[in-house]
Amino acid sequence: MKQNKQIKQMIFCFLTPAVLFFLLVFLYPVVRTIAMSFFYVEGVSDATSTWQFIGLENYTTLMKTAIFRESIKNMLKIWLWGGLITMSISMLFAVILTSGAKFKEFYKAVIYIPNIINAVAISTMWMTAIFNKRFGFLHNFFAFFGSNLATTDYMSGSIKFWTLLVAFCFGSVGYYMLILMSGIERIPADIYEAATIDGASKPAQFRRITLPLLTSVIKNCIVFWTVGVVGFFVWSQMWSAPLSSELTTITPFVYMYNITFGTTGNADRNAAMGAAVGVLMAITVLFVFFAVNRLIKDEDVEF
Template sequence: MKRNKSMIWAFTIPGTILFLGVFIYPIIRTVIMSFFKIVEITDPISKWEFRGLGNYADLFNAPLFIQSLINIAKIWTIGGIVTLSISLLLAIILTSGIRGKGFFQAAIYLPNVISAVAMATMWIQYAFNSSYGFFTTFFRIIGLESLAKIQWLDAEHKFFALLFSYCFGMIGHHMLIWISGIERISKEYYEASGIDGANKFQQFFHITLPLLRGILRTNIIMWSISIAGFFIWSQLFSPLTADTSTVVPMVYMYTKVFGAETADIISRDAGAGAAIGIILCAFVIIIFRVANKVLKDDDLEF
């Protein structure tokens, strides 16, 4: 027994120390930093200036940060509805017994394999370019000159260009999650309902959707996590300064920590950057708790 306990301690202690050092310590330090003014992220604790909730108050009084929250809320809501709906539709089509399922599944998932930088660059240079981009050329060929003349990367259209391109890349990821849930549903349910006279739409709304409640919860949480860390796409669509049409909290946090030449963000403040990280973390936790509360599947059986 003593020997077994020694072996248990020998295997668990290194992992526990690693977990505390890599995950728990940075979290605690970030929470503490959010209550201080810290000019440089590498400044020693002796240079930290205590501000209490001042960082949070300043953030919610900053117009650009408020705009970043509005943008991220629009991405989460509009993008989430579009991405999860289309990915669910594609998952249903691919699990309906069509030929070439593997090919279509791989083709739809392909954008997730490509680097986000490469994908964003492709959209900016070859899809939204007003001179030779795909949309401009396509609309010109079919005679829709009014659409061909749209400047997709101007202040008026840039946000929706960003949202469209990001959603396009995320559909494949969420489609695979839907497929994993659909393939768990027993075919006997559909056979029995078919005998009772249920059509495909009735089967979808009364069998498929209820039994995918847990998968919907997973997709919502995964979508929320990816949106909380939204950075590369926004930065590439507005590479020079934080653009009000595409700025998100992660970009604002980056400019706060490392500085930027804008009227809204003048000095560096790693403490304010830490506060933004805590706000984003709280956002994900709230979504997680609400999703678990609303989308319960304890009463469902497969």
């Protein structure tokens, strides 16, 4: 009993500075942002005495704004299609590399490398070396075979979204592969040995053993992916350059940035509307988090 009390005191002492720090530098801006979203505020640092209360108007205006709806559509497409592509490839690599493949560490490092390269650099590489319609790899490849595809403009119109998605997924695979690999490596080898003795094929082992035992890891991956996609910004900006944003690649955070700070052609700012976008995006992440926890149940197994 006495020991429990001492532990609680110890926890209290160690947590207090961190909690105070958290309240000061994190909770205050969060609360301010949420409050701001119900007012009209021009600049992010405008004094609260100048805020004009407008209730839910920022939210209703956002819902009626066509470009914001487009940005949401783009975000959902990135989440769904990008998520499927990234998770599938990551899972494939994770399974291959944990099944006794040679040079595992080498391949692991190679696949992870895009994660340590700056997004600006890797975007530039894709845009100039791969997708450039005059000098890019795809142009040269199709031109070599005399295909009409050599004239395709990969950086324009609706196809621009898909080139962006491919490049983004390329940069994301390594990260999720590592998470999934650590999950797979946690599963005891004797389970697979027993399954092999019982005559289970590799695909059956993956379906019946690996996937169920990876449920909690997959849930985490979905939440991480959602957080990453909601905060999608740099890639979109790179794909829109030299413009601040484009119809096919704009995301909510880019729109938020445009209306909070203005753009080259439009100096109008509305920090409160930007705050409302931020609040909506935070709600989106929370919704996905709870939905994932509710819909995907952890298998009740111990190993």
